[in-house]
Amino acid sequence: DQQVKQNSPSLSVQEGRISILNCDYTNSMFDYFLWYKKYPAEGPTFLISISSIKDKNEDGRFTVFLNKSAKHLSLHIVPSQPGDSAVYFCAASVAGTYKYIFGTGTRLKVLA
Amino acid sequence: KAGVTQTPRYLIKTRGQQVTLSCSPISGHRSVSWYQQTPGQGLQFLFEYFSETQRNKGNFPGRFSGRQFSNSRSEMNVSTLELGDSALYLCASSYGDRAEAFFGQGTRLTVV
Numbered sequence: 001d002q003q004v005k006q007n008s009p010s011l012s013v014q015e016g017r018i019s020i021l022n023c024d025y026t027n028s029m030f031d032y033f034l035w036y037k038k039y040p041a042e043g044p045t046f047l048i049s050i051s052s053i054k055d056k057n058e059d060g061r062f063t064v065f066l067n068k069s070a071k072h073l074s075l076h077i078v079p080s081q082p083g084d085s086a087v088y089f090c091a092a093s094v095a096g097t098y099k100y101i102f103g104t105g106t107r108l109k110v111l112a
Numbered sequence: 113k114a115g116v117t118q119t120p121r122y123l124i125k126t127r128g129q130q131v132t133l134s135c136s137p138i139s140g141h142r143s144v145s146w147y148q149q150t151p152g153q154g155l156q157f158l159f160e161y162f163s164e165t166q167r168n169k170g171n172f173p174g175r176f177s178g179r180q181f182s183n184s185r186s187e188m189n190v191s192t193l194e195l196g197d198s199a200l201y202l203c204a205s206s207y208g209d210r211a212e213a214f215f216g217q218g219t220r221l222t223v224v
Binding site (some may be wrong): 009030032034036041044046049051089091093095096097098099100101102103104105108 | 118143145148152153154155156157160162167168170194198202204209210211212214215216220
């Protein structure tokens, strides 16, 4: 049972445009969400997080939106840069479980 | 500040053997988690330790075990290796629950 789903395996975006990566979840108990970026042969790098008490969090070019009623999470990258090309994972957790449930990832390619 | 260090980076083992992977967390982090990444499966949670206590365990067979030492360093062990155990094993450390996890570069295990 995949509780966190990233339905788009890949996404291509032109440099300078907006990249929107999506994530859906099924467990309404999730109350903390994160996005990670992963380059080949490296571990995931933390990007941004959001608590379920908020619906938006921004950090520079990265903004995460949370729609609890739709159980949907999205990451916006504006403007996209070629160095953003990587695999992006969303993750979710329930307080007190001490674990993250990850999606299967979306490969973003930013075209110069 | 040094990041999460995993050793070794690469490992080739034969079916039936056992293997031990090591993880040194970021200084001051007391929570260490382990994840398995295989193609198409995202990151699957193995277990989490805090102050030498396992607080949660994922849905993996008993061949997968771990421990944490008083200095927060952690090891995971896989006994009676199977071909399907070939994967990237990632260790992450954090201050605790509700805090982002920082990942190491992983150990690439190949079982032949």
